[in-house]
Amino acid sequence: GAVVSQHPSWVICKSGTSVKIECRSLDFQATTMFWYRQFPKQSLMLMATSNEGSKATYEQGVEKDKFLINHASLTLSTLTVTSAHPEDSSFYICSAREGGGSQNSPLHFGNGTRLTVT
Amino acid sequence: AQSVSQHNHHVILSEAASLELGCNYSYGGTVNLFWYVQYPGQHLQLLLKYFSGDPLVKGIKGFEAEFIKSKFSFNLRKPSVQWSDTAEYFCAVNDRNSGNTPLVFGKGTRLSVIA
Numbered sequence: 118g119a120v121v122s123q124h125p126s127w128v129i130c131k132s133g134t135s136v137k138i139e140c141r142s143l144d145f146q147a148t149t150m151f152w153y154r155q156f157p158k159q160s161l162m163l164m165a166t167s168n169e170g171s172k173a174t175y176e177q178g179v180e181k182d183k184f185l186i187n188h189a190s191l192t193l194s195t196l197t198v199t200s201a202h203p204e205d206s207s208f209y210i211c212s213a214r215e216g217g218g219s220q221n222s223p224l225h226f227g228n229g230t231r232l233t234v235t
Numbered sequence: 236a237q238s239v240s241q242h243n244h245h246v247i248l249s250e251a252a253s254l255e256l257g258c259n260y261s262y263g264g265t266v267n268l269f270w271y272v273q274y275p276g277q278h279l280q281l282l283l284k285y286f287s288g289d290p291l292v293k294g295i296k297g298f299e300a301e302f303i304k305s306k307f308s309f310n311l312r313k314p315s316v317q318w319s320d321t322a323e324y325f326c327a328v329n330d331r332n333s334g335n336t337p338l339v340f341g342k343g344t345r346l347s348v349i350a
Binding site for chain 1: 239269271277278279280281284325337338339340341342343
């Protein structure tokens with residue numbers, strides 16, 4: 118079945134550095150990918166919608182200059198956490214919908230990336 | 236805006252006990268409803284979904300959920316849980332009539348099944 122691959126699965130970085138997270142759709146094309154963030158014991162919160170070939174759409178309260186999203190191809194979206202700080206430590210998950218983005222198509226999730234900023 | 240409420244944060248059951256996890260959503264329009272499961276160390280997997288038709292939907296691994304429109308609810312059930320059902324369960328919703336919209340998730344319910 119359709120698979121979304123997310124890399125890395127975990128990363129530890131120092132405060133002030135940048136971290137890039139990749140999200141790939143392995144056997145389908147995804148014009149749209151979604152990036153979520155999950156704090157401990159909380160729900161997945163949508164950060165942004167990544168659109169291939171155009172700018173991402175960010176949710177209210179999400180700093181677009183801090184969380185850079187690039188969706189350069191139909192199978193790859195990247196999220197870069199710039200100048201990371203300890204409060205950015207979280208679990209980041211991407212998802213993509215197969216089937217051309219039809220609302221009735223299943224949404225597939227990556228394994229998530231656990232980011233720890235020291 | 237849509238919102239999803241899952242009533243139980245942590246549920247602990249013995250094996251063979253019956254399970255019901257509550258989910259209520261808030262949205263005035265037509266919705267699609269989902270239950271996802273996240274086993275320890277794994278990614279989110281779709282358990283079942285409701286788009287239209289029979290409000291009682293059956294998913295994988297013996298799970299089912301019933302959509303009760305008047306109650307804005309989509310509770311997840313399983314008659315007899317197993318230790319392997321230990322996981323985090325998320326209810327989610329999106330607008331059926333919009334384009335390629337993301338899911339709105341509840342906070343999740345952690346299920347622990349003990350022998």
